[in-house]
Amino acid sequence: MHIGRWQFKPAWWALAVFLPLLGLLCGLGVWQVQRAQQKALMISERSQVGKADPRPLDQALAGERSGWIRVTASGRYDGDRQLLLDNQVNDSQPGFHVWTPLSLADGRLLMVNRGWIPGARDRQNLPSPTAEPEARVVTGYLRDWPEPGLRLAAQPCEQTGWPRVVNYPRFSEVACQYEAPVVDGLLLLGPDQPAGFTRNWSYVEMSPTRHYGYAVQWFGLAIALSAIFLIMNGKKDDR
Numbered sequence: 066m067h068i069g070r071w072q073f074k075p076a077w078w079a080l081a082v083f084l085p086l087l088g089l090l091c092g093l094g095v096w097q098v099q100r101a102q103q104k105a106l107m108i109s110e111r112s113q114v115g116k117a118d119p120r121p122l123d124q125a126l127a128g129e130r131s132g133w134i135r136v137t138a139s140g141r142y143d144g145d146r147q148l149l150l151d152n153q154v155n156d157s158q159p160g161f162h163v164w165t166p167l168s169l170a171d172g173r174l175l176m177v178n179r180g181w182i183p184g185a186r187d188r189q190n191l192p193s194p195t196a197e198p199e200a201r202v203v204t205g206y207l208r209d210w211p212e213p214g215l216r217l218a219a220q221p222c223e224q225t226g227w228p229r230v231v232n233y234p235r236f237s238e239v240a241c242q243y244e245a246p247v248v249d250g251l252l253l254l255g256p257d258q259p260a261g262f263t264r265n266w267s268y269v270e271m272s273p274t275r276h277y278g279y280a281v282q283w284f285g286l287a288i289a290l291s292a293i294f295l296i297m298n299g300k301k302d303d304r
Contacts (some may be wrong), residue, residue, distance in 0.1 A: 072299065074298065087291065090287035090290065094283035105273045134206065136205065140175065142168075144194075144196030147194065148239070161184055172245055175252055203258060236249050
């Protein structure tokens with residue numbers, strides 16, 4: 066192929082390598098753009114949830130659950146049997162999320178994430194967050210159990226002593242810690258609610274801006290690959 070005084074004649078193997086790589090890089094860029102758009106939609110939905118009136122817990126559990134639901138529940142905190150969600154970071158400082166069971170009138174337990182607390186350097190010296198057992202009404206966001214990027218071994222149910230450290234447990238691994246039935250869902254305590262700790266609830270793990278940034282990188286690599294391919298396979302025709 067001639068383009069002006071330049072001859073472009075790539076080898077078959079060069080095309081066989083270049084085209085799949087170019088398609089992969091462009092595909093990754095498009096995927097990141099789509100993820101950014103999805104995250105923007107999720108954030109918009111989250112803002113609408115925050116403005117909605119809280120629904121009674123049982124009403125929310127009976128309906129279709131998609132994303133977060135703003136709910137209210139009445140009960141008493143069981144501060145003697147709390148879970149500490151491990152490997153939680155706030156402002157580059159490691160710590161825990163405090164999961165406190167709220168004992169409902171019918172005997173069920175609703176796990177309430179009351180927020181982040183710092184951890185000690187000595188892993189044997191676990192924090193002991195307090196929770197007064199007085200009757201209370203709590204409001205927050207009911208969500209599914211959080212999922213890790215990589216799930217490790219199953220959580221042991223034979224732990225002794227309280228509080229107990231967990232690492233993104235499944236529902237069954239939470240329920241087996243208690244004798245009473247546990248509600249299948251985690252309540253994120255509202256930022257304006259008392260008896261909580263640091264609460265910076267994020268509806269998405271990665272912002273749309275970061276996804277767009279990654280998309281630019283992938284498209285940039287695709288452009289760079291194309292430029293290198295053209296330079297390496299083109300030569301000037303001096304005839």
